[in-house]
Amino acid sequence: MAADVIAEKVDYKEISCQSCGANLLVEPQMLTAICPYCASPSIIQRPPTENRPTPVFTIGFVVTEKRAVEAVTNWVRRSSLFAKAAFRKAVPELTRGVYLPAYLYNAVAESTYDADIGENYTETETYTTTDKDGNTVTRTRTVVKTEWRKLRGRHVSYILDVVVTASKGVSNPALEAVEPFDLRALRRFTPKMIAGWLAEEPSRTQDECFQFAHGEAVEEVGKKLKGFMPGDSYRNLQYQTNVSQESIDLVLFPIWTFAVRYDESKPPVQILVNGQTGRVGGKVPISPVKVTIAVVIVLLIILAVALLFMAGR
């Protein structure tokens, strides 16, 4: 890992501050820069390319830095009992508030599906049993049985507002942990919205993001189909989905990112805060020792109960 990081040369871009003339080094995927000498917020506009289109929308920060820090501190303290003790005591370090690039994907999904649909019916059957006097008797009872019928059909629906990350710094599950964003607050992108803040350009290719979005769309169709099946039950549901009328728009979402370093030998844990809603998400490191102790205690209790039970008989 470490070797990789060193090998990956960052192609810094040199720009000069339009206010004081100082030379600044800017990472290539950044859309903004703040001059360290005069604090002037610069906006960098590049001609759009296929993998780096101009953002269409943005959602502005609502959560201030102070609120984000509070939210993360509380979240770390209240993290799972099984979290490593050092993690719960660690002080989260604010790295930055950043406008994260992500794609907003919409499409019409047309699917064909095959399934076995279970239709229940009741039958009266006779059976023999022994009554309390030990005699063999014949009785009747009604039982519910299921008849399986094949169903093949088509399903059309909208797939709306799938959000997939376009930044290599944040994975899809990490972004999902702080979703949803309230898309009613979308604004048309303008450089003014990101002035004074960090903003990234997409670092994943549009192809890769399309793949993600497509995968999520197919998953969503699966969920919808489950609710679409008639009958009392179903099994062997299989489907094929074609999408059309796809649209994919680059959106800059407000995210506060934090790093929690609880162990010098381990990489810090990334924690994100939704800059619109304040929702916190991150992966808590679980302490194997704590989990083992808990398992042992539970086993001991079961053993004790079993022993008591045996002794009682």
Next chain:
Amino acid sequence: MSESDNSTIAAGIDRRECDSCGTPLERGDLRCAICGKAAPVLNVSVSNAETIKILRCTGCGAAVAYDPEKQAPSCSFCDSVFEVETIEDPMEQTEGYLPFTVAPDEARAQLQKWLSSLGWFRPSDLSSSARVQELKPLWWVAWVFDADARISWAADSNQGSRRSAWAPHAGTTEVVFDDILASASRGLNAREVGALSSGYDLGSAKDNPENAEDATIERFDVQRSQARKQVTDALEQMARLHVKGSQIPGTRFRNLHVSLVLQNLVTRRLSFPAYVMAYRYRGQLYRLVINGQDKTLLSGNAPYSMAKIAGVVGAVLGILILVLLMVAMTQ
């Protein structure tokens, strides 16, 4: 930018359509409300070279930065706030008023006619002694929409059933919905809207209500986003009705699921004329609503004659007892 775009800008009309599903976009829409596609940008400025700039306040020249407290870009020095195009969600406004073509006197006469047509179970003097207390012209509000829908459905029906009473069925169908009316009225109930809604001439809408001196003019009291939700709910309801009525085979069904996609959903917001009449019969108030363009379409309530109903019930019971007695006698 295409030529048609230029001409709409020149005309100052904000009439755009979603590229993908043909649904008109309205002023303040950043995205299509139906399929989610971004609205095309009208003034695109594409720079071909990399530029670096500091955005400056037009008032004092200080740098502008986004401020989360104000939720807008703001000047750090003079506190000016800059507007950014955002999704607007205004209250719905009516686009036109259909004129009354039925005169108040005709409506009054229609009331008497209706009262005498109600049948034998009503009081005999209903038509003659009912007194109109009030006749109020009303413009009630509704959305009228057209859409092409592709509907997929699945349900159980008794057709083709074997051991179970049900067999699964599925299908797709395409329907053109034309001038479907979804009420936004608070004053009229669903039964009244159902009775009135068919007889209006939608092409006759005027910009202003005519002869509106003592009229009640309803307003839409929902925002655009809510209105769109109500319209799409109404569409889904229509789709279900269509599938129930003409698609599911057999005579009985259950577990109907419907999923649809739309093209060219066009919604108009209109105000419809009606007369609301209150009439009094033996101290009790009753209400009748009459379509303001077609007086035969109406919905109202009227009293029943308790004496007549009791008489009939008594007579039926008497006959039953007689029959029973006769049966008993013959045996």
